[in-house]
Each structure stands twice: as structure tokens, then as C-alpha cells.
Amino acid sequence: MHHTLARARRTFVAAGIVAACAIVPTAQLASATPHSTGNASRAAAATGGCDVLAPGASAAAEAAVRAACSQLGIWYTWGGGHGPQPGATYGQVDPTDPASNHDPERLGFDCSGLVRYAYARATGQDILAGTANSQYHSSRVTARFGAAQGTGPLLPGDLMAWGGANSIHHIAVYLGAGKMVEARQSGTHVMVSDVRLGGDYNGAVRIGASPGQTGDFSTWGTDVWTHTEPSTTSARVNKFAGPTRVKVGCQKHAQLVEADGYRNDAWSYLPDYKAWITNIYIQGPAWLDGVPTCA
Template sequence: MLRRSGLIGTLIALLVCLLWPPASAAAADSSCRVLAPGASAAAERAVGAACAQVAADVWYTWGGGHGPQPGATYGQVDPTDPASEHDPERLGFDCSGLVRHAYAEATGSDILNGVAGAQYYTHHAAGRFTAADGLAPLLPGDLLVWGTSQDLHHIAIYLGAGKMAEARQSGTKLMVSDVRLNGGYYGAVRIDPGPVTGHVFRTWGTGVWTKDRPSTAAARVYAFPGPTTIRVECQKHAEKVTSDGYTNDAWSYLPDYKAWVTNIYIQGPAWLENVPTCTF
């Protein structure tokens, strides 16, 4: 027969066992690692690089990670976010800075140097997925983005099993989160770190808009924040455009954006060499 003190101790131990989650379940809630099979070796290395920063308890800091080389930097004050007042004192990453660092570590090359929009529209894309596709086709290392085609304002690294690693907002550390499929989720891109195929050029100028048709009156798709490396599928003669002292009727189709841009803002001749004429 148990003594009273022994009985109480046994009951307490039983209660703890019932209420305390198993170690494996607790770890699954916050574990930062590859959580599903099928990713490329480079994508798995990118997840590992991002998770190393999560494990190191690194800060989110606005503008962090956008120095001359990939890696943590001190941030800036975001004038729209009072919580960012201490970001200049914090060494860390913003969302795209973390993605840049992760893939630079994974590939040995700074292939994703840019903000969230530039990273999503990268010419190093192996595939893209819409919000309607959900998470089913995604693999660890894919990059999830939020916003609109014109303004993609957040990006994170998919881990698998509905989880992601992200630099979320000022005042927080890098973290593992459940993927948020509401609140403006736009889609995802899978990165191919290998050689880029197709016709690669560089734009010039800032705030240059791509269009959903080869016309200045067409709907805007995305604006290049600055000179950007692009992949051109084909070109054709369409609406004549005069801008910045140049006139040209040639437009190029950019498959990574599913959009058009006037050749005025593509470095090179007015009609790009070795680029075929579009048949659509």
C-alpha cells in the first residue's frame, strides 16, 4: 500500500506525463530543418544555412543582409514601423537578406542578391507555383512570397510539412512559422542554381515597368527597382515607344515575369541579337 506522500507524488508524476507533450512532438513544433523529401542538394543546403541562423537566435533587422556580400548586417529604421527603432543596433537579416544568405551559402555564389520581388522573378527559376496550387507541389528550399505581382513584400524558405523559416518583422528573432496561406500569399518559386539557359540580358534605369501586353497602356506587372538581369524568350515589333531620348517599336517577352518590356530599357541594340521573333 502506498503511503500518502508516495501516492501524491505518483499522481503528480502521472499528471505531468499526461499534460507534458512528448519530446518528439515538442521538437516538431519548432524544429528548423528539412521536413520533407525530394529537394535538391542545393535546396537542402539552403535550408540548413537558414536554420543555422534561426538556431543562432539572430535578429530580424530591416535592410539586414543587403551589404556588398551576403551575410548579416546592421539594419535601418523602417519609417513605417515604430518597432524598427532599434534595427540599426541589431546585426541580422530582413526577409530577402536571409534568403540571399541561405542560397549564397548553399551555392557558393550570390545568385539571389535583391529584394523579395527580384528573388521571386529570378532567372534562376526551375518552376513557379501560384497560391491556387497550395503547398502540395512544394519542396523544401522553395521560396514563398506574399503580396501582389507589382509589390511582393515578403519572402520565406519552405521547410516542408507546412513550415517555413523566415525573418518576419522588427522586434523579433528569425523563426520557424506555419505557412500563412491567407493574408496575401502569392505563390512560390523553386531555385535552379545551375547555368542559366536562354537569352540573358541586363536592363538599365530604375522603376521600369513590365506589362502584360507589348503596349504602354497595358496593365503593369512588375517594376525593376534598378538594373536587373533578365531572361528574354523572344521579341517582336509592336507599339512604338519614345522614352529617355530613344524611340523603338521592339518589345521583349520575359518568361520569368510572363510580361513584356520595351527594348529601350534592355542594354544592347534596338533589336536584340540572336533573339527569335515571337510567334504570339
């Protein structure tokens, strides 16, 4: 049974999930020019050890690292960096954080504002506007790494993220050698930090200069499980708390599933998760367009 007609019903927007360092500010915020930091900031970047610290990254990713590093020493400001164009802006007061009381007077970035700026400068396109959560689930993601993988597979320019599956609240740019550059919190400046793999570290993503690859889709619904095999009776692998961007490697006909008013025997393999998901919970037709059949 095809479920294309119900796609509108399945378009899910996670309400109430707002990242503390990723609030889009109101229209009155002033935007800054990309070169507002000048030579002083570049000197600070050089002395602060902020640079591409490992080989293997794409040219765009290396450019993003250096763009983020060029802002070393600029204020963290709540909501900063989300003006009409990428670049530092004056921030807002976070009602939950007294340290942000002076953010409206500070020209700077929040975490996602810095990431937005870095990749805009690197690619010439504003490809990562939005919150940390939307950046983590962007269609520009070409690879995804779980928290348990640590920094082993990461390359400079990858984005490290903290929070829940669909409630990422902080994001930073990996430099290599266990270091990252971030806009961390009110009262501090854009800084180089040691990576933090504890707490609610969620994993990392790699950003491509081109839009999502063939096979890039979004799930829908809440608390949707993936499985080791294309069957609901196989072991569970991970749960998508809300809509999540996923790369589909291939699809096949397997167990017939009935859920949420739909009936479908198509399953998709998600290579980034090494798991299967019923096509019922992937936005699109029952048999996904442009996705090959699994061998």
C-alpha cells in the same frame, strides 16, 4: 523593325519601391561571421522543426534550407544581412515601425538578408544580394509558381514571396509540409512559420545554382499585358506592372503590333505564365537571340 538601339531607353528601374524587410543598409553596418550562432543555434533549429521537410529538392536547395535553419533564434533586424559579405549585421531604425527602435543594437537579418545568407552558404557564391523584390526576379530563377497554385508544386528551398508584381516586400524559404523559415518583423527572431497563402501572397520561385537558363530575359515598360494567343485581340492573362524577369520558351511571327514607337510581328511564349507577349516589350532585339522558333 529592330529596336536594339532603344534598349538604353527601355532600361527601367522601379523607383520608390522599397521592401520593408529588404533595405540595403549603410556602410557602417558591421558584418558578422557565418558561424556567429554556433551550437546553440543548431540546437534551436533541431528543436524548432526547422529542416528539409519534403523530398525532391536539389542539393543546393536543401543546403540553403539548412543554412537558413542554422540561424533560427537570431534577431530580425531591419536592413540586417546586407553587409559586404553575406551574414548577420546590425540593423537600422525603420521610421514607420516603433518596434525597430532597438534594431541598430541587434545583430540579425531582415527577410532578404536571411535568403541571401542561405543561398550564399549553399552555393559558395553571393548569388542573391539585394532586396526581396530583386531576389524574386533574379536571373537565378529556374521556375515560377503563381499564388493560385498554393504549395502543391513547391519543394524545400523555394522562395515564397508577398507583394505586388514588381514590389515584393517579404520573402521566406519553404521547408515543405506547409512550413517555412523566415525573418519576419522587428521584435521577433528568425522563426519557423506556417505558410501564409492569403493576403498579398504573390507566389514562389525556385533558385538554381547556375545563372539563368537560355531564354531568360527581362520585360520593360509598365502595365504590360500578356495574352492567351500571339494577338492583342486575344484574352488577357496577366499584367506586368514593371520590368520582370521571364523565361521565354520560344518565339514566332504572328500579329503585327505597333506600340511605344516600335513595330514588330514577333511574339514570345512564356511557359511560366502560359501566355504570349509581344517582343516589343522584351529587352533585346526584335527577334530574340538564342530563342527557338515555336513549332
